[in-house]
Amino acid sequence: MKLYKVLLLLGILNFTNVCVPDFLDLKKSKDDNNLLLLALALSQGSGWVWNLPPGFPIPTVPSENPMSQAKVDLGKFLFYDSKLSANESMACSSCHFQNLAFSDGKTTPSGITSEAHPRNAQQLSNAAYHPRLTWSNPLLKTLEQQARVPMFSLAPPELGLANEDYLGKLKSDSNYQKLFSAAFGNGDSAVTEQNVRFSLASFQRTMISGYSPYDKATNGNRSAMSASATRGASIFNGEVAECFHCHGGFNFTDTTLHTKQTSEEFAYHNNGTHTQAEYLALPINKRGLEEITLLASDQGKFRAPSLRNVGVTFPYMHDGSIMCDDSANPGHPTGVASGATLETCARNALGKVIDQYVAGGKGHPNVDTTLIRPFSLQPSEKTDLINFLLALTDSEFLTDSKFSNPFQ
Ligand code: HEC
Ligand code: HEC
Incomplete structure (x- = not known):
């Protein structure tokens, strides 16, 4: 394998816009090219090696705080x-x-x-x-x-x-x-x-986090994701459920910034989690973007959360208002008695999230009704969509010692 390919895989070259470095003179000796690459890596700042999952862009890092x-x-x-x-x-x-x-x-x-x-x-x-x-x-x-x-x-x-x-x-x-x-x-x-x-x-x-079954399937190992989850991906990315409009891209959100983007992308949406009357009964620090802009048109608007690892991030939504039933909750005595696990809770709670979208949300003047509106989903399709969302769990990330408590 050519050295520049190795470096590309390691992510060293990704931070340039030059994809395959055409400054490399392949007639030159390998050592000369190695030196060129080293010089390039050093000239790009910290020389930090990201080791990113396949397909992931290099994050943007503030220049005053380079990685080390x-x-x-x-x-x-x-x-x-x-x-x-x-x-x-x-x-x-x-x-x-x-x-x-x-x-x-x-x-x-x-x-x-x-x-x-x-x-x-x-x-x-x-x-x-x-x-x-x-x-x-x-x-x-x-x-x-x-x-x-x-x-x-x-x-x-x-x-x-x-x-x-x-x-x-x-x-x-x-x-x-x-x-x-x-x-x-x-x-x-x-x-x-x-x-x-x-x-x-x-x-x-x-x-x-980028080594979920979904990522493995996307990068060629088709069997990493079940047939049901694969069908769920089509529903997620389809024009009936519309999920991908707000939760799209490699990070499953429409708010992203990385070094391959020319400008940052960010958006706030009201996805119909609460009615206007419900929000008006709450203090302003529970009403989303309205708290900052003081505009009624920003009431109930939130950044679309990344859905990566969504199988373990319940209770869902900005106020944690969508949670599994006690009988499916491994943290509740009733759940313990019925052998509940993180997965039973995620399945149950994600089912409630999907029900909310299928109903077109609870209704609020700030909801974009081209994206959030009633649609129908067969029970088997709902299961497929849940299986897809669960295929975004990256179990390596959840246990990787790189991120774990250094005092233990
Ligand atoms: C119009 C944009 C939009 C669309 C379309 C949309 N979502 Fe969302 N989603 C959001 C926003 C915004 C939130 C956070 C809302 C809140 O906290 O009140 C959210 C929250 C969620 C959550 C909770 C995540 C967490 O960590 O709390 C899940 C799960 C989810 N959406 C799945 C879906 C699925 C599945 C679909 C398609 C059926 C979908 N979304 C369609 C904008 C959208
Ligand atoms: C008391 C619980 C609590 C503690 C302690 C806490 N956080 Fe948080 N963290 C939250 C909550 C709640 C939010 C959501 C905040 C909001 O929306 O205003 C959050 C949000 C964040 C976010 C934003 C994530 C995103 O997706 O935008 C980051 C980053 C973060 N916390 C890092 C930290 C760091 C670093 C510390 C320690 C210095 C810390 N948190 C301590 C509760 C906590």
Whole structure:
């Protein structure tokens, strides 16, 4: 295999627009070409090797925070460390569990106080590709910015950091002294609020999920997906169910940014989860994009969530309002008694999501009725669609030690 093909597979060359590098003079010796490629890799910045799943584009990384292994290693410790909360009772990982694709299984979580967050904890698979973060805040454009919210927000408190004590705790920890120096140099002065956020962002950018049965089938191993799931894919991508319009592309959402895009794509939709009367009865921080724009026309609008690993990210929707029945829920005594598993819950809850779409949503003036309108689905087709959604679960991602708790 030619060296440039190996590099392409490793993702080293993908960040250029040159697909197959025609600067390579194949008459030159292999060593000369190796040097050219090395020079190219170095000239492109950090020389970070992404090791992306086949077909995945290179994520866009803010120029002020290039990827490095030292930052990723540091970010992983910080993500799992309760030193990052005011009373050392919670970490990022307290609401983002790897086995649930970094969601938390709750309707809505609470931070270090008992006050509930207005929204459901999001999963983090492929967050590197989101040009707008969270359910409905277009002002949060990078993971570096977003980390401020759980660290410092008081509405409601999540980690509740109110002063710089946490930096002192990190500075006096010999493990962190080494990790911060490796990532940023300069001993104690490297332990800053910004460097904490930058490392968390670098670690989260590595949380890439692309080895589900669906991906394996797409990349040639047809038998990786069942016949039923394959039929479900056609329903998902068809003009009756219309799912792909909002949940399309490699990341199953229409809001993406990566290095092969000339501009970011982002959109907010009202998919008919609640009626207007239901929203009007709620405080503004539960009404989606309207909270930020104060426009009634943005009521109930949310970023279409990526459906990757959707088989483990229930309860569904911004408020976690669609959940399986207790008898299908492995976390409920009735479910335990009936031998419920994550899969029984996902099947049951996804069935409810599909029922909502089949009914054309609950009706709201902001729903785009060309995409969300009643349609019919045979029971067997509903099962096919559920099987397709479950084929988006990447079990390697859910257990990969690259993302797991470094303190254990
Ligand atoms: C108390 C629970 C809680 C804690 C602790 C927490 N999160 Fe979250 N996380 C959430 C919730 C809830 C959301 C959805 C927020 C919203 O829509 O406003 C979210 C959203 C996110 C998102 C946006 C994902 C997307 O798809 O746009 C990222 C990234 C994230 N959290 C990272 C972190 C990091 C990093 C930490 C630690 C510094 C952290 N979270 C701590 C609950 C939590
Ligand atoms: C008009 C755009 C649009 C269309 C079409 C659409 N969705 Fe959605 N979908 C959304 C939005 C927006 C949300 C989040 C809504 C909320 O939280 O209230 C969502 C949420 C979901 C969720 C919950 C995911 C989670 O993590 O909470 C699933 C599952 C889902 N959609 C599946 C589908 C399927 C299957 C179809 C086709 C039958 C479909 N969607 C069609 C926009 C759309």
